[in-house]
Amino acid sequence: MTNETPQVLTIAGIDSSGGAGISADLKSFAAQHVYGANVVVALTAQNTLGVQEVLMISPEMIHAQLQSIVDDLRISAVKSGMLGDVVTVEKVADFLKMNEFGTYILDPVMVAKGGAHLLNDKAIVAVKSVLLPLATLITPNIPEAEVLSGVTINDHQDMMKAALKIQKLGAKNVLLKGGHTSAKHVYDYILLADGHHFWMKSTRVDTKRTHGTGDTISAAITAQLALGKDMKTAIISAKAYVDATIRNGIQVGHGHGPLNHQAKVTEVNNPEVLANV
Template structure:
């Protein structure tokens, strides 16, 4: 029986909590469960949050960040991991140190900067640390349009500039890039993927006009992370992630008074 220990796909989210249950670690763990992988977590921050916004937040002590990483590495066989809300430069740095120390498989960086309700989730001084210390560790980075613009300094006025954003991110050391187009105004939501071998592709889904999109980026990155743990290729994992998120938005559930959560119960083929 010993050879079967740790044989089940195990993944890790490194992020902040959402007391409202729609985003952050809560969204990641729900997504992992639906994708049939075992989810673990390093809690970087705790937020007081609901669908109306973020009311308060607390960053965990740096030594507790280290302790969580050490604890997971001592027991689990984590195949893939992702990051989300990291708070400030010191916490980004500490997470980067631990990702260098432990091999948790391919790393997906979701460079979370602002909550759906507008609250900042990454300090301005931390952007430099993300660019210099975290992005070079990433196998995949999944910024939305505003995040990609902040990271690259390129203002994208149309979808034609998505490849320029992606190439600029690759020049920072990221192997693979997914630019999410949800912030654009088009009726078709188009995302652009640029892979390490130079190949690229677009993925599209009809826009669902709803405020219930809280946790979209977390859920997409978590789905990709889970699918990679199952052995899917990166391009297949990205496409499955897009399919899951589009369906989770379209088949809405009525929770909260503001930017409501996705329907994580949906299933994809």
């Protein structure tokens, strides 16, 4: 018997407060009406104030989780988030090479919202060398893009240069998120595999309740691709969803609070799509 429900996978860490990581991914998958499976690579003691402790899962257990998924589910799209160390990055890369998971979205999580480093220097090198070339799409924010590309980003031209350098490292498509600026409007730059590129412009929401934003947009894109959307449509739809989760916020925690993953997307959430800025 064939199950027609689109099935997607997240490979990441668990946020004990429920706002980021696998927790955010599964909520985003559910909101997009796909079935979400998960492989846990790290446990975190974490809340809206920061990350207090991290415990990495053994490579053997990561492999066992991945194998369990392969043996039973039909995954059409997969994303990875926090991977933590070299051993985990290499284990995930090896498994992706040997098994058909369909589309692969790489969210190169390096630093938590509260400032904790979630990927060490050696692991960053491994991400660039063994994971990035496998990626259908990579979704760095500005600080992550600077690390991956070696480009210091001060303006839109720098964003375009960094995205091109990252694409030349092997990623087919690049979504460079512009939320780390302080401008009134947020500009995200998208460079597609065929050379087509565009910007998404949205109005910044004045809130500190943005915990898990990167996880959420990459998970939403993963889900949209599993539903059969083309890359451009998937990215724009995911951006609208994230805007809704921020704009219709919830009051949880005392720091960088989580998103409202149950928010409904309306016309007001759609980003303005621009050829140039």
